[in-house]
Amino acid sequence: MSFGPHLLLAVLEGLVSSAVLALTALGLSLVFGVMRIVNVAHGEFFMLGAVFAWWFSTMVAGDPALGFLLALVLAPLVVGLIALVAERLVLRRLNYDPEATIVATIGMLYIFEQLALMFYGPEARAVQAPFDFRVTLPWFGYSGYKLAIIAASILVMLATWFVLTRTRIGLIMRATQYDRETAQAFGIPVDKVYAGVFALGAMLAAIAAVLIVPIQQAHYLMGTDPLLLSFIVVIIGGLGSLRGTVVAAVLIGLTEGIVAVFFSPTLAKMLATLFVALVLVFRPQGLFGTAAR
Amino acid sequence: MTDKRKSSLILTKPLTRRTALKGLAGGLGAAAALGTAPGFVRYAQAASSEPIKIGFECHRTGIGAAYGRWYERTTNAAVKLINDAGGINGRPIKLIVEDDGTDAKRGTEVMEKFASEHKVDVVFGTLFSNVVIANGPTAGELRMPYYVVSEGHQVASGKMNRYVFQPGITDVKSQVMSVAPFIVGNLGKKVTQIFPDYAFGYDHRDNLPPAIEKAGGKVAAQIAIPPTETSFTRYFPQIPSDTEVIYHVMVGPAVLTFVKEMGEFYGSKGPQLFGFIDSLEAVDMATPGLEFLDGSHFWEGSPRYLQANAGEAQKFYRDHVGIDENGAAKGDPKDVSTAGHMFGCWETLYVIKKAMEDAGYQSPDDKKKLIEATEAMTAFAEGKEHPQGDKTFNGKTHQCFGHQNISQFKDKKLAVVHRTSIEDGMYEPEADYTTEKL
Numbered sequence: 209m210s211f212g213p214h215l216l217l218a219v220l221e222g223l224v225s226s227a228v229l230a231l232t233a234l235g236l237s238l239v240f241g242v243m244r245i246v247n248v249a250h251g252e253f254f255m256l257g258a259v260f261a262w263w264f265s266t267m268v269a270g271d272p273a274l275g276f277l278l279a280l281v282l283a284p285l286v287v288g289l290i291a292l293v294a295e296r297l298v299l300r301r302l303n304y305d306p307e308a309t310i311v312a313t314i315g316m317l318y319i320f321e322q323l324a325l326m327f328y329g330p331e332a333r334a335v336q337a338p339f340d341f342r343v344t345l346p347w348f349g350y351s352g353y354k355l356a357i358i359a360a361s362i363l364v365m366l367a368t369w370f371v372l373t374r375t376r377i378g379l380i381m382r383a384t385q386y387d388r389e390t391a392q393a394f395g396i397p398v399d400k401v402y403a404g405v406f407a408l409g410a411m412l413a414a415i416a417a418v419l420i421v422p423i424q425q426a427h428y429l430m431g432t433d434p435l436l437l438s439f440i441v442v443i444i445g446g447l448g449s450l451r452g453t454v455v456a457a458v459l460i461g462l463t464e465g466i467v468a469v470f471f472s473p474t475l476a477k478m479l480a481t482l483f484v485a486l487v488l489v490f491r492p493q494g495l496f497g498t499a500a501r
Numbered sequence: 502m503t504d505k506r507k508s509s510l511i512l513t514k515p516l517t518r519r520t521a522l523k524g525l526a527g528g529l530g531a532a533a534a535l536g537t538a539p540g541f542v543r544y545a546q547a548a549s550s551e552p553i554k555i556g557f558e559c560h561r562t563g564i565g566a567a568y569g570r571w572y573e574r575t576t577n578a579a580v581k582l583i584n585d586a587g588g589i590n591g592r593p594i595k596l597i598v599e600d601d602g603t604d605a606k607r608g609t610e611v612m613e614k615f616a617s618e619h620k621v622d623v624v625f626g627t628l629f630s631n632v633v634i635a636n637g638p639t640a641g642e643l644r645m646p647y648y649v650v651s652e653g654h655q656v657a658s659g660k661m662n663r664y665v666f667q668p669g670i671t672d673v674k675s676q677v678m679s680v681a682p683f684i685v686g687n688l689g690k691k692v693t694q695i696f697p698d699y700a701f702g703y704d705h706r707d708n709l710p711p712a713i714e715k716a717g718g719k720v721a722a723q724i725a726i727p728p729t730e731t732s733f734t735r736y737f738p739q740i741p742s743d744t745e746v747i748y749h750v751m752v753g754p755a756v757l758t759f760v761k762e763m764g765e766f767y768g769s770k771g772p773q774l775f776g777f778i779d780s781l782e783a784v785d786m787a788t789p790g791l792e793f794l795d796g797s798h799f800w801e802g803s804p805r806y807l808q809a810n811a812g813e814a815q816k817f818y819r820d821h822v823g824i825d826e827n828g829a830a831k832g833d834p835k836d837v838s839t840a841g842h843m844f845g846c847w848e849t850l851y852v853i854k855k856a857m858e859d860a861g862y863q864s865p866d867d868k869k870k871l872i873e874a875t876e877a878m879t880a881f882a883e884g885k886e887h888p889q890g891d892k893t894f895n896g897k898t899h900q901c902f903g904h905q906n907i908s909q910f911k912d913k914k915l916a917v918v919h920r921t922s923i924e925d926g927m928y929e930p931e932a933d934y935t936t937e938k939l
Contacts, residue, residue, distance in 0.1 A: 214738050221735050272789070322562075330566025331837075334757055336789045342765055348737070351765045424731055425757050429564065433731060469735040473727060 213347035214469065222465020223458075224354045227361035228416045230457035232434045233441035234368060234450065235412035241448020242385045242405045245304055248313040249294075250413055251435025252320035256287050257414025258335075258426035259328050265335045272336035276422070279335065284414040291410030295403050304402065317431070324428035337422035357419045364415055369450060381405060385448060440480050444487050446497020456495065552595035553588070553857070555580075555850075556615035556624040558636070563603030564728065564753045565629045567783035568839045572626055572650065573598065575843040578821045579850045589854045590862060597621060605635035612636050616643040622865055623853060626650055626846055629752075630701040637661040644939075646871055648853055650845035652676070652802070654704040657900035659932025663939060666875055666899040669849030670802060670842065671892075673704035675926035679905040680775070680800050681712035683919055688773040688798065689745025690718040695736070697752050698725035705750050705777075720748075726759075728752055733759045737766045750777035757784050757791075764793025773797070778805070778841035778908075778915075785829070785837050787913045794910050798918070801906040803889045804828075805840040806914050818847060818888035827914070844889045851886035852878070869939045875899075876935055893923055897933040902926055 236250045260283035265275035294316055302308040341352030372378040383391040384401045392398045413434070417426075424430070441460055445452030460480055467476040487494060557576055560569030576596065584593045597619050601608040608627065615621045623646040627633050630653030637655065640647035641662035648666045649656065654674045656667040684692065692713055696702035702725060710720040721741050726733065733755075740747065751759050760780065763771070774797035781791075781799070804811075805828035807819065822843070823831050830836035852875070860867055860874035876896035883891040892903040902923050908915040 217738060218735065221732065225732070325562060325566065329836075330562070330570055331783050332567075332755065332757055333835075334761075334788050334790065340789075342768060344768065349765050349768045350734075351762075423758060423761070425755070427755075428566075430731070433729075465735065469738060473730065473735070 210347075213345070215466070216345075217348060217350075218466040218469035219462065220350060220354070220465075221469065222462035223358050224461075225464060226458045226461025227358045228420050229434070229437055229441055229461050230454050231361055231364060231416035231419075232413050233438040233445070233453050233457050234365065235409035235416075236438045237442045237445070237448055237450070237453045238412070239406055239409035240442065242381055243299075243304055243402050244306060245299065245309045245406075246306070246313070247406075247409065248310060248435070249316035249320060250313075250409070250438060251431030251433070252317050253287050253291060253410035253431075254413040254417045254434045255324060255426075255428060255431035256290060256320060257283050257417030258421040258424075258430060259324055259428070260286050260414070261418040261421045262328075262333045262335050262426040273338035276335065276338040276418075279421075280415070280418050283418050284411040287414035288407040288411040292403055292407045295406040299406065300399070300402070321428055321431065328426075328428060330428065332425040332427040334425045335421045351423065353422060357423075360419055361416070364412070365454060368412070372450060377404075437480075440484050442494075443484050444495060446494025449494065449496040452494055452496030550592060552593045553590075553862075554595050554597055554619060554621040555853070556611075556619055556621035557596055557598045557626045558601050558608065558611050558615070558624060558632075559598050559626060560603040560628060560632075561598075561600035563601075565603035568628050568842065569600075569603070571783070571839040571843045572628060572846050574838075575822050575846045576626060576850065578823065579847045582821060583850065583854055589857045594850075601627070601632060603629050603632065605631045608632040608636045609639045612639045612643065612645065612647075616645050620865070622646075622862070622868075623648060623871070625849060625853065628652075628842070630655055630704070631699050633665075634660065634700055637665045640664045644868060646868055646875075648849050650842070650849050651701075652842065652845070653701050654708065655700065657895075657898045657931060659898070659934075661899070661934075663872060663934045663937040666852075668852040668875065668878070668881075668894055668899070668901045669847070670845030670901070671903050671905070671926060672900055673701070674708045674928060675900075675902055676777075676800060676802075676905055677705060677708045678712045678928060679921040679926040680907060681709065681718075682716040682925070683798075683907050683921075684746055684748065684775050685713060685716035685718035688775055691741075691743060691745040692718055692720045692748050693722045693724065693740045693744040693746070693772075694720055695724045695726060695740075695747065695749045695751070697728040697750070699728055701752065702728075702750070705748075709748065726751070729755075731755045731758065732762070734762045734766060737763065740772075744772045746773045746775055747771075748775050749780050751780045756780045756782075757788060760794060761790035764790060767793075776800070778802070782839040782841055783837050785835060786910065786915065791910075791913075797910050799908050799910060799915060801841045801908050801915065801917070803840055803842075803844040804906050804908060804915065804917050805838065806908075806916065808917050812883070812888075814883060814885050814888040817885050818844065822847070848881070848887050848889060848892075852881070855886075872939060891923070895930060897935055898930045899932075899934055 232254055239245055239247045261279035264279040264282050268275040268278055298312050299309055302312055337353040343350045343352050380396050380401055383396055384398055388398055441456040445456030464476040559573050580594050580596050599611045601611045615624050625648040627649045628651050630651050633649045633651045634655050641664050647664050650670050652670050654672045656665055657672050694709055696705045706723055713720050721744055724736055724739050726736055776799050778799045778801045807826035824838050825831050828838050828840040856871055856875040860870035862871050878894045881887045881892045890904045892901045894901045905921040906917045907919040909918045
């Protein structure tokens, strides 16, 4: 294959992974930004999203689009609910202590993973894409659904941005992020905000998973990779920064796509990790983060 | 099983109020005791009525979990049959299952646990070649007979030691040699090979090119993909455009993505495909996206779909393992088996049984005799103990040789179109373990 089409394929692949990564990392970033919690179980919410997507989509017979839409609506809700319960049962009881919550979320990671293995099983199961459209280019074919993922991800991201910057809920969240105690003094129910943010973070991961599951199958171990990449994105972009997360996700996704296609996927991972190290040394708050207060 | 045990207990012991109370008080502990209690009755004629302990190292979790689940079901079915028929040398088999997480490091820990804690007679059942390769030296150090069901070439290549056997499933080298003439003769001469980037994949990488060349073809490109990869489109540009056949063998949970993305990439005008069923084990062939594979060919160790000419032994085996004519669990068509490989567990258990009987195996002191008895075997006849087909066994390389099936995928099913002969997969022995000291 000549260079031009090869590069086009690499960019397309990179954009698809960027789109999914941005959503997943946004959830992680939000939870850290507002709650100052490093949620190691974040990848498992991604996995649960995919597993529930499979479950809901198999409940509807007939047009695959119906099952997919049902999954797109219900799976994030269920995952949000699970996150809410986990937050109430575990994180709140630890007073959101940063060290304790890391250990607790590691525990949650294993619990969710093993529960999925017990009840869902070890197989990788596919969800049918809502539409089956192959874009035929002169050099190769490309999945139309993958292009739709990019669009959907942009929409969800815009919606999140709108909520955070243009609504009262977003204002409350930002106030809590800025200064928890002052926010509390002004009558903001910080406790409820925390619960909501944790659920929202999980839901964003779940939405990303529902979008990806028609091309990547639901499997109980699928949470590990997104978790690692989300951390990379969030560290590079700056914890708690929406803009930074998106920029870093596109950066990492495209690098990964292009380097992996032209050289090797291992080199792509090495570069991403190297980039994280460089950011940590020269700009510890991340590209767009503000220094911790 | 539990019911049977309870009734035999009641029949053989007079039930007094005191024993009844004891039984009740025993609670959970009694359940463990019950495990041996009927043994005293049924196997009373044996010199020792202690069960023979077989350690089953199972991939219950990790990337091999789908295989592990079916390896366990197959093993349980065979153990039950053997025990119902009187066990081995009059002693029942006690299966001890440990999960290795499909992880090489954990595997060696499990091996040590089997030896020191469970004190098993033999260890059996490992599939993933990276785990087997890590375990082999440990088995040798512990002087633990180790019967793997891996299909990797590591045993026959001489990399292992005198304690490691693979008598129930053929190795990759033999499989590749058997199918290469079919690929070149029927599908095309220019082959591009896609394989997982670890031990098992390397067996394919190293053995396919000479086999294809011998058949008059050429391997044009070899593409290694990490087994944990989740997206594959990025690898396809590496496939040379004049490729006539793509030879694919993938493992792990993302295999379905691999096939679907290949379909999107090529559409209907792609090269011919020849795959190892490993690429689709435990995957429902009716899964949307797999239409792309229609008409393509697969290697299968044992056919997943019940073939029209299947013999009694095959039906008997499928019935007892609990798979239907489509190779899925009876009662759950979505729970698709790893039929291409799991027969190896069944056959290996019967080899262990035969070897123990030949050796007059009584206790771990007889391990040397057991090794020698296994090495003395030369052939296994097709039958209920070897439902995949007849096999020969090379006691020097510790590896069996058998028939391979080439199936075509059509109408959402796999139908066997060619069955190779045992001779097709024979090669010069690369090792002689019998020269090693026991």
